[in-house]
Amino acid sequence: MTVHTKGSGTTWVGRSIRRLEDPALVTGRGRFTADMPATHWVRFVRSGVAAGTIKNITAPEGASIVTAKDLAKLKPIRPMLSKFNYVAVGQPILADGVVRFTGESIAAVYAPSKDQAEDIADQIEVEISEGAPLIDAMDALAGDAPLVHADTKHNVIVEGRIATPGFEDVWKTAHKVLHVEARSHRQNATPMEARAGHAAYDGSTGRVTLTCTTQMPHLTRTAVCDILGIPESDLRVVAPDVGGGFGQKMSLAPEYVLLVWLARKLRSSVAWTEDRRENLIASFHSRDQHVQLEGAFDKSGKLLALRGDIVANIGAYSCFPTTCGVEPLMALAELPGPYDVRAYDCRSRGVMTNTCPMAPYRGVSRPVITFVLERLMDKAAAAFGIEPTELRRRNLIDKFPYTSATGLVFDDGSYKETMEMAIKAIDLDAFRKRQKTARDAGRYLGIGFATFSERTGYGSPAFAARGMEITPGFETVYLTIDPSGFVEARIGSSPHGQGLRTSLAQIIADEIGIDPEFIKVVHGDTDRSPYGWGTFASRSLVLSGGASLLAAQKIRAKLLKMASHFLEAAPEDITLQSGSAHVIGTDRSVTIASMARAAYHQTHIFKGEIEPGLTETGTYDPSGTFSNACHVAIVEVDIETGRVEMEKFLVAEDAGLIINPMIADGQVHGGVAQGIGNALLEEIIYDETGNILTSTLADFLPPTTREIPEIELHHVETLTGNSITKAKGLGEGGAIGAPAAVISAINDALSPFGISIDEMPATPQRIRAALRSSGKLPSNGKTA
Amino acid sequence: MSDKTDITLIINGQSYAIRVESRRTLADAIREDCGQTGTHIGCEHGVCGACTVLVNGEPVRSCLMFAQQADGKQIRTVEGLADGDEMHPMQRAFMENHGLQCGFCTPGFLMLAVGVLEREPDISDHDLVDVLSSNLCRCTGYQNIIKAVRAAAVEMRQS
Numbered sequence: 056m057t058v059h060t061k062g063s064g065t066t067w068v069g070r071s072i073r074r075l076e077d078p079a080l081v082t083g084r085g086r087f088t089a090d091m092p093a094t095h096w097v098r099f100v101r102s103g104v105a106a107g108t109i110k111n112i113t114a115p116e117g118a119s120i121v122t123a124k125d126l127a128k129l130k131p132i133r134p135m136l137s138k139f140n141y142v143a144v145g146q147p148i149l150a151d152g153v154v155r156f157t158g159e160s161i162a163a164v165y166a167p168s169k170d171q172a173e174d175i176a177d178q179i180e181v182e183i184s185e186g187a188p189l190i191d192a193m194d195a196l197a198g199d200a201p202l203v204h205a206d207t208k209h210n211v212i213v214e215g216r217i218a219t220p221g222f223e224d225v226w227k228t229a230h231k232v233l234h235v236e237a238r239s240h241r242q243n244a245t246p247m248e249a250r251a252g253h254a255a256y257d258g259s260t261g262r263v264t265l266t267c268t269t270q271m272p273h274l275t276r277t278a279v280c281d282i283l284g285i286p287e288s289d290l291r292v293v294a295p296d297v298g299g300g301f302g303q304k305m306s307l308a309p310e311y312v313l314l315v316w317l318a319r320k321l322r323s324s325v326a327w328t329e330d331r332r333e334n335l336i337a338s339f340h341s342r343d344q345h346v347q348l349e350g351a352f353d354k355s356g357k358l359l360a361l362r363g364d365i366v367a368n369i370g371a372y373s374c375f376p377t378t379c380g381v382e383p384l385m386a387l388a389e390l391p392g393p394y395d396v397r398a399y400d401c402r403s404r405g406v407m408t409n410t411c412p413m414a415p416y417r418g419v420s421r422p423v424i425t426f427v428l429e430r431l432m433d434k435a436a437a438a439f440g441i442e443p444t445e446l447r448r449r450n451l452i453d454k455f456p457y458t459s460a461t462g463l464v465f466d467d468g469s470y471k472e473t474m475e476m477a478i479k480a481i482d483l484d485a486f487r488k489r490q491k492t493a494r495d496a497g498r499y500l501g502i503g504f505a506t507f508s509e510r511t512g513y514g515s516p517a518f519a520a521r522g523m524e525i526t527p528g529f530e531t532v533y534l535t536i537d538p539s540g541f542v543e544a545r546i547g548s549s550p551h552g553q554g555l556r557t558s559l560a561q562i563i564a565d566e567i568g569i570d571p572e573f574i575k576v577v578h579g580d581t582d583r584s585p586y587g588w589g590t591f592a593s594r595s596l597v598l599s600g601g602a603s604l605l606a607a608q609k610i611r612a613k614l615l616k617m618a619s620h621f622l623e624a625a626p627e628d629i630t631l632q633s634g635s636a637h638v639i640g641t642d643r644s645v646t647i648a649s650m651a652r653a654a655y656h657q658t659h660i661f662k663g664e665i666e667p668g669l670t671e672t673g674t675y676d677p678s679g680t681f682s683n684a685c686h687v688a689i690v691e692v693d694i695e696t697g698r699v700e701m702e703k704f705l706v707a708e709d710a711g712l713i714i715n716p717m718i719a720d721g722q723v724h725g726g727v728a729q730g731i732g733n734a735l736l737e738e739i740i741y742d743e744t745g746n747i748l749t750s751t752l753a754d755f756l757p758p759t760t761r762e763i764p765e766i767e768l769h770h771v772e773t774l775t776g777n778s779i780t781k782a783k784g785l786g787e788g789g790a791i792g793a794p795a796a797v798i799s800a801i802n803d804a805l806s807p808f809g810i811s812i813d814e815m816p817a818t819p820q821r822i823r824a825a826l827r828s829s830g831k832l833p834s835n836g837k838t839a
Numbered sequence: 840m841s842d843k844t845d846i847t848l849i850i851n852g853q854s855y856a857i858r859v860e861s862r863r864t865l866a867d868a869i870r871e872d873c874g875q876t877g878t879h880i881g882c883e884h885g886v887c888g889a890c891t892v893l894v895n896g897e898p899v900r901s902c903l904m905f906a907q908q909a910d911g912k913q914i915r916t917v918e919g920l921a922d923g924d925e926m927h928p929m930q931r932a933f934m935e936n937h938g939l940q941c942g943f944c945t946p947g948f949l950m951l952a953v954g955v956l957e958r959e960p961d962i963s964d965h966d967l968v969d970v971l972s973s974n975l976c977r978c979t980g981y982q983n984i985i986k987a988v989r990a991a992a993v994e995m996r997q998s
Contacts, residue, residue, distance in 0.1 A: 073934055080942030081930040081949065083877020083917035090876035169867075170860070247881050247889060247977050248943040298879070298943025299977050331882040552941030552978050717937045721979060725940060728980030752886035752975065759972035760981045789980075 067561040067571055068780075071717035074557045075571065085296040088251035088266050093326035095119075097317065098172035099310065100162040100179045101337060102154040105188035105409040105745020106203075109152055112162055113180040120179065121163040121317065123151035129316065130282045132307060134375040138522025141380060142212040144204045144407070146372035148282070148309045148316075154183060155203055155371035156411050157745050158337030163313050165325060188409035188745035192368035193345065195406045203371055203407040212373070213380040213405040215387045219460050225360045225398035229351030233434045237813045239423040241343035241368070241739040244416040245757055248298020249334035252311045253326040254318035263318050266293040270305040271376075271589030272549050274525070276581050278307045278375055279315050290315065294579035294589075297551035301729070302415035303339050304551070305591045306374035335755055336747045339414030340739055341382065343368035346427045348390075351398075356439045358450045360398035361460075363390050367420070369405040370412035376525045379405045379413055384521050386420035388461045392428045393470045393508040393683060394450040399460035409745050415591065417726065418509075418791040422733060423815075425507045429795040430813055433503075433802060443799070444478055447506050465508065466777040468683045473707040474506050476769050477685040481705050486689065494807065499694055500702070501804025505686045505795035511710075511784025512597025512777075513679030527588035529676035530598035534563065534606035536669040538655045540634075540648025542567070542574040544603055547587010548595040549579045553786060554718040555595050559603045561714055562780060566607035567614060568631025569647055585672075593682070593784030596714065598675055600780045606673030613669065614647060617654065620661055621645040680777040682785050684708035686727070686792035688800040694808075694826055697819030699735055699801055701764040708788060709771040712781035719785060720768055726789015727766050732758040733790065734797035738816050807831070846910035850875055851919025859906045865899070866890040868906035869916060877917040877946050881975070888974030891947040891954075892916050898954035898973075917946035920953065928994040929953050929987075938987030940978030947974050952988045960996050964989065 079085050100112075114120045131145030150161045161181055166172040189195040189203060195210040203210055252267040269275045272292040280287045297304065310327055317325045329338065344367045351360040365386045369379035387403035436446040451470040458464050483502070490500045510517075515528025533545040544563060548555060556578070560571035577583050587599075615626035618636035622629065622643050629636050637644040653660050654669040687705040692698070706723055713719045736756040740748045749755040774781040794815055801817050802810075808829040814821055826832050843858040848865075850873055857872040864883075869875050869892065878901060881889030885903040892901045893915040920927040929949050932938065939945040948971070955962060955970050962970070968985060976984060 074937070076942070077934040077939060078926075080939055080945055081917075081926070081933050082921055083875070083946055085877070085942050087876075087879065087943065089880070090870070092871075170862075245977060246943075247887060247941070247975060248879070249881075296942060299941040301977070328880075331884060331887075554940070721937045721940060721983060724980030724982045725978045726980075729977070751884045752882050753884060757975050757977060759975060760968050760985060761972040763981050766980060766982055 067564040068714050070561070071715055072557065072561065072571060074554045074718065075560060076554060076556055087248060087296050087298060088253055088268050089328040091253045091266060091326065093253055093324040095165045095167065095321060095323060095325040096169045096172045097163050097165045097314065097325055097327040098176040099160040100164065100176050100181065101333070102150065102157055102159045102161055102183065104154060104183050104185050105157045106186040107154050107183040108186070109150060109154060109161065109181065110184055111182040115175065115178045118175045119165045121149065121313065123147055123149045126316065129312065132282065132309060132375050134373055134378045135524035136213065136378050136380050136522040137524065139213050139215040139380060139384060141378065141522070142207050144207060144212060144373055146309060148312045156409050157747060158333065158411060160309065165317065169328070190408055190410060190741045190743065190745050192343070192366050192406040192408055195408045196366065203409060210407045211404045212407055213383055214402070215384055216402045217387060217461050218400040219398050222360060222398045222400045226351050228353070229359060230354045231352045231435065231438055233350050233352070233431055233438060235348045235427055235430045235434065235813055237346045237348070237427040237430060239342050239344045239426065239815050241340050242416065242733055242737045243335055243338070243340055243739055243755060244301035244303035245755065246299030246301055246303060249329040249331055250304065250308055250338060251328045252308065252314045253324065254314040255324040256318045256322045258322060262289050262291060263315050264291045264293060265311060265315050266295055267311050268297050268304050269294050270300040270549055270551060270591050272579055272581050273547065273586050274376055274589065275307060275311065279312050282312050283316060292581045294549050294551070300551050301417040302591060305589065306339055306377070306414040331752060332750045335739070335750045337411055339374060340370060340411045341413050341416035342423055343413065344382065344423050346423065348427050348431050350431045350435060352435055356435065356441065356446050356449050358394055358396045361391055361396050361401070363401035365401065365403035367405050368408050368410065368413065370408060370410045372412040374412050374414040377415055378523065380521065381415050382413055382420045386424050388463065389421060389510065390424045390428065391460055392425060393452055393506055395452045397460055410741060417729060418787040421791040422730060422794050425505060425791055426795040426798055426815055429505050429799055433799050434811070444474060444483065444504055447474060447504065451506060465681045466775045467773050468508070468681055469709045469771045469773050470506060470683050473683060473709055473771055474504070474685040476771065477504070477687050477705055477707040480707065480767065480769055481687045499692045499804040501690050501692065501800040501802065503688045503796045503799025503803055505792040505799060507684065507792050509593060509682040509785065509788040509791055511593035511680055511682050512677060514676040517679055529674055530587050530602045531585035531672060531674045532599060532602040532606045533585055534603065534610055534671050534673065536610065536647065536651040538652050540651045542569055543577055544574060545577045545584050546599045547585050548599040549589040550595060551590065553590065553595065553722065554715065555599065558596055558714045558718060559599060562600050562603050563607045566604060566611050569634050593786040596782050597677065597680065597778050597784050600714070600782055601675035601677060601778060602673040604673065604780050605675060606671045609671035609673070610669065613665065614650060616665055617650045617661065618645055621650065675779070677777060680711065680775050680783045682708070682710040682783040682788055684788050684792055686796040688796040690797065690800040690804055692801055692804040692822065694832065697822035697826070699817065701731060701762060703764050705767045707769040707771065708785065709773050710785035711775050711778060711783035712772055713770060714782055722786050723768055723789045724766050726787060727793045728758055728763045730790045730793020731763060731797055733815060734794040735762065735816050844907055846907055848873060848906065848909055848914055849912065850914045850916060861905065861907060863906045864902050865904040865906045865909050866901035869901060869914070875916050875918055879943055879946055881944065888951060889944050889947040891950045891974065893950055893954045896954065896957065898951045915950065917949055920949060927953065928998070929991040932987040932991035932994070936983045936987035936990060938979065938984045944974060944976045948976065948984055952991065956992050956995050
């Protein structure tokens with residue numbers, strides 16, 4: 056609830072300035088990977104079966120083909136965890152004798168054009184001796200289940216447990232125990248741009264430039280070079296304009312390794328553009344979890360203890376760099392959500408199956424665990440006969456810092472305030488009256504609330520706690536004012552739609568007194584950017600924003616010192632604004648551009664008291680900060696068809712100081728829309744043989760304008776001490792809370808039927824099945 | 840498959856004489872044979888609408904039309920929306936209303952919206968939302984796309 060001023064009263068931070076990214080993108084001048092020409096085009100030959108042994112690969116005469124035997128010297132993709140009983144499994148770049156999921160690459164063919172490569176790929180005959188595939192994680196858990204990887208003892212390759220001391224003693228004191236058995240079906244992040252890669256060999260230096268749709272250019276460079284056994288200086292990775300990622304472009308695509316290898320072999324340029332079917336069957340999947348959750352409540356509805364069991368279907372391989380532990384371990388650590396509960400006992404397992412590998416997708420496990428936990432809270436509210444919001448009021452954390460039962464430290468937030476704000480804005484009492492009137496008329500309206508936290512901007516210790524061999528965390532920014540007087544910030548983050556160039560320019564502008572339009576933020580090029588971790592996990596504004604601020608503070612200090620030479624005034628009497636340094640209360644000033652010129656070309660002015668040049672470095676590695684929000688969905692369910700109409704969605708959120716309100720709102724809108732799609736529509740469906748039935752966008756259904764209602768936003772700005780810019784991350788929150796709110800609203804609408812929809816997506820088929828099972832559906836569609 | 844036909848695509852007023860196989864889609868021809876890469880390909884199934892261009896003024900999914908079918912027709916793509924440095928009201932409205940994030944679907948939305956509004960300037964808000972449901976965006980949640988198109992519609996009606 057704070058207005059940011061920084062003394063002068065006018066700042067760039069806090070203003071909805073237009074994005075610096077947009078002019079190129081609205082005129083068709085954006086440069087995406089698939090726009091680049093190449094000498095050779097690659098097509099991957101993918102497995103049509105989920106499990107089996109490759110017997111033979113036959114190519115037409117003259118075909119240019121690569122198979123596993125050509126890649127014998129390459130290491131497999133094998134990310135590591137040092138904790139949680141993790142068993143490392145390797146993923147070959149091309150299937151090496153065994154296929155483990157439908158869509159796995161078996162061979163790569165290349166030709167002078169895409170069409171020719173596809174024609175040749177269609178003629179490759181692959182003989183596979185089919186095995187019995189494991190599709191559901193529950194089947195893969197069985198003692199006599201076949202092994203997805205023969206070199207493991209069982210299919211569970213990561214398992215964590217957290218149990219607080221004295222858990223059973225607390226459990227025994229329960230007044231009521233509620234139980235949820237929930238299922239989250241498999242989903243695909245579905246960025247509108249599928250993946251693509253382009254590797255070009257430079258004959259004079261022997262270097263390869265890999266242009267690709269990655270969220271993590273530097274880590275892509277490290278991983279590809281490790282696998283090929285080449286120095287990192289021989290590879291430049293460029294992420295040009297990237298058409299959305301949502302986590303799917305964070306994990307290493309084995310296809311990129313093949314491209315770099317082939318570019319080196321052919322000493323030429325090679326490219327691959329993933330088609331939508333490949334993206335849906337063979338890029339990464341997520342959210343495929345079974346969750347059992349029990350909550351013990353005291354007489355007043357206070358949550359005393361939580362007991363959980365999570366089974367995450369992690370697919371056939373372990374993604375780099377997070378490992379397949381990313382879903383089960385995040386669920387384990389964050390399941391208690393924003394509620395004050397001191398006793399916790401939870402087991403979480405990652406189980407291999409013959410399905411496409413799991414990888415992070417916006418929110419990672421939190422859309423799932425929030426949905427499950429909120430189902431528990433709603434069921435408890437019903438059991439206590441109180442409003443769901445009242446039960447939350449009795450349990451939300453409100454004293455900070457708050458250390459959770461799993462050891463997470465929550466910084467200042469506004470969990471209760473945002474919920475109260477949402478209740479008021481949606482007018483809950485008025486809705487309940489409207490709901491009753493509608494019900495009397497045979498219409499089923501429902502309201503659902505979801506309160507949750509969003510852990511953002513965490514540094515390296517958080518990843519170390521997960522036992523990751525690679526601990527992403529710090530970000531570095533190189534900030535330069537060059538002799539032209541223009542500013543360049545080179546960052547390690549790799550935004551792909553988040554408007555970070557604009558937001559960072561606003562942060563820097565306030566500090567150094569130069570308008571954002573003169574500040575160029577450079578990212579996504581390992582030759583130009585400092586080693587960094589890319590953009591994921593709602594981190595970039597906190598981390599690169601913090602590093603930008605630190606670097607800008609140093610530049611500011613240097614500019615003030617230089618200005619004091621020019622203006623013969625003390626640095627504390629000088630301000631930097633609109634491109635000039637001014638002596639306060641006088642008309643004396645000097646332009647920053649002329650000082651920048653002097654910093655390089657007339658250093659004698661400073662008599663050796665100031666170092667030449669105008670470049671500073673900022674590095675930031677904070678402990679992390681929690682954003683929070685309350686989401687509210689209002690729906691109407693047609694009980695005859697099971698169709699859910701979204702009437703309204705409302706968000707009251709707190710992501711600390713908002714740097715650019717327009718951009719922040721856009722992030723929330725987009726996340727909410729994905730969450731609504733996740734809750735109602737989006738599902739990757741395998742048949743029992745492991746074939747995917749949802750391999751087009753006519754089958755896997757992202758929402759359109761028709762399914763997304765008006766989204767009303769409200770903001771609270773809690774200024775945290777855990778972020779030096781006071782900004783918290785908010786990229787994932789929309790997607791985290793929306794599924795829970797939507798499914799809660801559906802259940803509220805259907806409460807007269809005594810059923811509970813504990814599955815997502817809540818498709819019409821599932822809703823109808825539950826309604827039929829209630830035995831309360833009269834023949835005219837209305838309740839008796 | 841190797842039989843090729845000579846055709847002419849007229850893209851944003853400029854003629855491109857190209858030789859294409861009969862199976863060549865208009866989307867591929869625009870991007871690869873004519874080098875106009877502002878038109879993006881999102882699914883090649885005719886679902887997402889990222890590749891929408893105007894053919895003789897009508898919005899068309901260029902992944903579902905063969906290049907030969909567009910022979911001699913007037914094609915407009917995102918590169919032809921602005922008049923020199925003067926952006927089209929729809930482009931300005933997308934920037935002013937934050938109607939884009941990653942920008943991949945944006946050319947398709949711009950062409951869809953311009954095509955529809957040129958044909959039906961007084962389209963109702965409700966029908967406009969219906970028309971915009973033809974295309975997919977994964978970043979914006981559509982709120983600001985709808986806002987942008989409504990704002991541009993007002994400006995286009997006035998001009």
